[in-house]
Amino acid sequence: xxxxxxxxxxxxxxxxxxxxxxxxxxxxxxxxxxxxxxxxxxxxxxxxxxxxxxxxxxxxxxxxxxxxxxxxxxxxxxxxxxxxxxxxxxxxxxxxxxxxxxxxxxxxxxxxxxxxxxxxxxxxxxxxxxxxxxxxxxxxxxxxxxxxxxxxxxxxxxxxxxxxxxxxxxxxxxxxxxxxxxxxxxxxxxxxxxxxxxxxxxxxxxxxxxxxxxxxxxxxxxxxxxxxxxxxxxxxxxxxxxxxxxxxxxxxxxxxxxxxxxxxxxxxxxxxxxxxxxxxxx
Numbered sequence: 001x002x003x004x005x006x007x008x009x010x011x012x013x014x015x016x017x018x019x020x021x022x023x024x025x026x027x028x029x030x031x032x033x034x035x036x037x038x039x040x041x042x043x044x045x046x047x048x049x050x051x052x053x054x055x056x057x058x059x060x061x062x063x064x065x066x067x068x069x070x071x072x073x074x075x076x077x078x079x080x081x082x083x084x085x086x087x088x089x090x091x092x093x094x095x096x097x098x099x100x101x102x103x104x105x106x107x108x109x110x111x112x113x114x115x116x117x118x119x120x121x122x123x124x125x126x127x128x129x130x131x132x133x134x135x136x137x138x139x140x141x142x143x144x145x146x147x148x149x150x151x152x153x154x155x156x157x158x159x160x161x162x163x164x165x166x167x168x169x170x171x172x173x174x175x176x177x178x179x180x181x182x183x184x185x186x187x188x189x190x191x192x193x194x195x196x197x198x199x200x201x202x203x204x205x206x207x208x209x210x211x212x213x214x215x216x217x218x219x220x221x222x223x224x225x226x227x228x229x230x231x232x233x234x235x236x237x238x239x240x241x242x243x244x245x246x247x248x249x250x251x252x253x254x255x256x257x258x259x260x261x262x263x264x265x266x267x268x269x270x271x272x273x274x275x276x277x278x279x280x281x282x
Contacts, residue, residue: 001083003090007139010091014052014141017088022049026142028133031055031092032072032187033081036177040146041085043174052140053082054091056098060105061128067273072190091140098135105131113160113249117153117264118275121239129154130161137167145169150176150184152264152277156249176276178204184276191272199233200269206230207278210243210263214280219243219254230267239266239273246279 004010017024025048027040033055044051055078062068075092082090095103105127113119114126137145147155159171177185182204183197192200206229210222217225223241230238243252246262264277 001079001087001090003079003092005091005093006097007093010089010139013089014139017050018141023143024048024140025051026136026140026145027051027053028136028145028147029053029055030057030071030187031078032074032190033078034177034185034187034189036148036150036185038081038085039177040148040174041082041087043172044144044146045085045087047172048144050088052089052091052142053087054093054136054140056091056093056132056136058098058128058132059095060099060103060131061122061125063122063124070191072187091136098132106134108134108161109164110157110160111164113153113157116251117240117242117244117249118266119153121266126154126157130157133158134161134165137169142169144172146172146174148174148176150186150276152246152262153249156247182208184274186274188272188274192269196235196269196272199235200274202230202233202236203265203267203274203276207263207265207276211278211280214261219252226263226265230265233269235270237268239268241265243280 002013004013025044027044029037041051041053057071059068107127108130119126147158149155155173162169162171181201183200206226209229210226213222226241227238230236243261243263244250245252246260252261261280262277263280266273266275
């Protein structure tokens, strides 16, 4: 596996792949890789001739400095995992490489997809996400890119961004990978204490309860049930629970099994913020 730290050296390797007429699959990550990331790499290998993975903890998408400071970093372990999966190229730039003119973000027309949910709780988050993803797309020039459904709002925004900028990149969405007890795989899970880790599956349990009841009760009552379920755990604090149309991300006002609906949740377990989501009527 080739490892590149500069855009210049990365582009030389990309050019060599292009000369061989190979299709390029791209998996952007922030490192601290887990089975969820590896599932993206595996899918990219199935659907592409060559796979590029990036590891970059993007400071402009963190509105909380403590969250950035505490974000887990395990580059040596990540490299071993990627070598095991026979990834072709790893791009792991530093901040000055990605932001040579300072940490400035761009505003992109997102059609309101960045309002509410994560965008409402983390001001500027998606400006940072879109800025760095656009830069990575420009550097890697992939044919296909792979994103997990756990970051559901981000996935919808990236799909829109590609259309808005007329980028010839196929966005592939990949199902959330979970532990046996239902907890969605996340790099932040490493920050949970053993006691907190035992309680964390309550998030998934509350989503499954909402899914089972969706056709029977109204939306507000359903959200209250999830809220009460989460707050039954003293160490857990609900940040938000919303039920939205999965394409527009606009709130769904009433339960209707004929209309698509998706439930998204964010909660703090101690100091660790966890997110998850489920389709309610798939």
